[in-house]
Amino acid sequence: MALMPINGGKRVRIRSIVLLVAGLLFGFVAPVQARVSVFACEPEWGALALLIGGDEVDIYVAATGKQDPHLIQARPSLIAQARRADLLFCTGAELEVGWLPVVMRQAANPNIQPGTLGYLEAAAAVQLREIPNRLDRADGDVHAAGNPHIQTDPRTFLPVAEQLTERLMRLDPSHAEYYQARYGQFVVQWQAALDRWQGQAAPLRGLPVAVHHNTWIYLFDWLGLRMVVTLEPKPGVPPSSGYLSEVLAKVKATPVRMTLRAAYEDERPAKWLEQHAGVPVIELPATVGGNQRAQDLFALFDDTVERLLKGAGAGDGAR
Ligand SMILES: [Zn+2]
Structure with a gap:
């Protein structure tokens, strides 16, 4: 009989712990878990997920705009985030072929495997450009499946947003109306912004x-600029001095108004061309967070169009 209270006490303690854990789960862990956990590979998809998902999503972005x-x-840290994700976007x-397969394998999260509701590729919603006739990663080409x-084309965000909305509605049906309403709002605002940007960018059409x-x-494709030459001989391959001489010859034969580069790309080849052919270098934010101003999707393209116009005017003092 003397042992009973001890046993009873132990049971009480265990029961308390069970209740405590249950309380944590259903008390304040559950509301957090109820939000859809989105693992976005790139900042632009994180930004889009925020526009559509609003308060009902938790977003983790694997890369910065830089x-x-x-x-x-x-x-x-990426693997840990992928492990808890409901949606990989x-x-x-x-x-992402150089890193995402490793993250996916290590995270071993069945909810975000290809073919499941929790796996969304933006590229599947659009027509890819520059798909090679045969897969070839020889010489370091990092665009082996197309560009x-x-x-970089804001029109892309409309079909991608539609796909994303559909996924969020299926993953979290209790907030389906919420996602749909936000999607509708996004389409209206984005369409208005597209009209504005296209109007502003009209002078860029045909610019080499x-x-x-x-x-x-x-x-x-969107604004009608004309790409005369790339400073990389193949995507992801740095130029040799011999290749840069070819670039210089090409630019002398077909003058260009500017060289475009993303902030994270090597600046030396573009600087070299500036020194040798007087071609100004324009640094564009390739994504949200690519520079200080481009902090959301709207600002990204406001900034992009403005920088292009500035670059176009640099040669004739128009701006
Ligand atoms: Zn690339």
């Missing part, structure tokens, strides 16, 4: 430009 999305490290088209830099990396092909 990082080359081809070259992210599969850090333990990335560009796809092999942009993955789809976010050089680029460092082939990041801007979708932007050029």
